[in-house]
Amino acid sequence: MTTDNALTPEQILCAAEDVLRRFGPAKATVVDIARALGVSHGSVYRHFPSKAALREAVTQRWLDRSHDELAAIAEDGGPADERLHRWLATLFAAKRQKALDDPEMFATYMTLVGELSTTVDAHVATLVGQIRRIVEDGVAQGVFRTPDAGSAARAVFQATAHFHDPAHAHEWSHERAGADFEALWSLLLNGLRGR
Amino acid sequence: MTTDNALTPEQILCAAEDVLRRFGPAKATVVDIARALGVSHGSVYRHFPSKAALREAVTQRWLDRSHDELAAIAEDGGPADERLHRWLATLFAAKRQKALDDPEMFATYMTLVGELSTTVDAHVATLVGQIRRIVEDGVAQGVFRTPDAGSAARAVFQATAHFHDPAHAHEWSHERAGADFEALWSLLLNGLRGR
Numbered sequence A, B: 001m002t003t004d005n006a007l008t009p010e011q012i013l014c015a016a017e018d019v020l021r022r023f024g025p026a027k028a029t030v031v032d033i034a035r036a037l038g039v040s041h042g043s044v045y046r047h048f049p050s051k052a053a054l055r056e057a058v059t060q061r062w063l064d065r066s067h068d069e070l071a072a073i074a075e076d077g078g079p080a081d082e083r084l085h086r087w088l089a090t091l092f093a094a095k096r097q098k099a100l101d102d103p104e105m106f107a108t109y110m111t112l113v114g115e116l117s118t119t120v121d122a123h124v125a126t127l128v129g130q131i132r133r134i135v136e137d138g139v140a141q142g143v144f145r146t147p148d149a150g151s152a153a154r155a156v157f158q159a160t161a162h163f164h165d166p167a168h169a170h171e172w173s174h175e176r177a178g179a180d181f182e183a184l185w186s187l188l189l190n191g192l193r194g195r
Helices: A009-023 A030-037 A041-047 A051-064 A067-075 A080-101 A103-115 A117-141 A149-159 A166-171 A177-193 B009-023 B030-037 B041-047 B051-064 B067-075 B080-101 B103-115 B117-141 B149-159 B166-171 B177-193
Strands: none
Touching: A009 A030, A009 A041, A009 A051, A009 A103, A030 A041, A030 A051, A051 A103, A051 A117, A067 A080, A067 A117, A080 A103, A080 A117, A080 A166, A080 A177, A103 A166, A117 A149, A149 A177, A149 B177, A166 B166, A177 B149, A177 B177, B009 B030, B009 B041, B009 B051, B009 B103, B030 B041, B030 B051, B051 B103, B051 B117, B067 B080, B067 B117, B080 B103, B080 B117, B080 B166, B080 B177, B103 B166, B117 B149, B149 B177
8 A cells, every 4th residue: 555645656657567567558547557556546647647648658668778778888988889789789688688588568568669659759769869979989989980970870770670679579589699680780880880 | 253174373362362452361261262263162272272371372472472573683693782772672662662552451461471480481581592692793793792691691681671571661651761771771881892
């Protein structure tokens, strides 16, 4: 039992995730979430004005969860080629772990993400911005040669969709996935180094 | 009305595609296909031993339809860099046209393809083999430098998934899709040229 006054958005989001896990995105309701917290549904609505707003916040939190580690790599100032490899490998590992360790929750989030194209677009823009930061550092370091870091960053993100877009999750347990990732990385690294 | 003796596999496949288009993959039956042809369902089973075999043949035919043009590009012996660009652009244009011109039929085939991983694997192997042929020509011509044409071909195919994998079809009508394709191509071309 949580008292209404002490109720935080974080508690609601945790309970919402748990309810989504148990009931699935089609059946989970705000009343279920309030019941799990031992509060009235009005208490939930004080923090999130609608069920849609709550679903969006849950999804945003899930998408952001791996951001901190990636942002740190984008900012750490080391050699750009090594950092870009580490950034892409970290993203792939995080996505693969989510998809393989908890496939039901992953499927639930795929449903939510499919409803929230604006949230996803913002998420992608953040990730492409981090790649761009690394590519710009690489150009400054003389490691990369590219006339347009923004365009190159977007191309790197799209080129690696196979290893981070949930639409490809069924391919991530393939025995060749690790070798495929490194082969693609070699091709992209050569491409960024230019002629 | 088609007489049983004159019935060809091609006629059955055309009728099956039409029935799938009208009824959808969940509802279309062999009896519907036989009725459309004016024959007994036994006549259909003489050519295709099961409904599953017929669905697989329809899907295979659909996947193969754009192969001829791609195979010709893979074999034509011109400069490998121009050919690889043309091959990838032709694949993207064919997929995009299918997806945007007839979205219902595209969705139908996506359902069928999802059931037939062996058929899809063989299709992908054929396409990667064509890329490999072009990459090998490029190495022989001195246009490309890569230690392993097979690995590079697979990497090129995966790197361009955004522009041919049906999982990305919803992104193909994006106003930036053409520019994105060319940016990715520049990166891959630099990558294949090596240092």
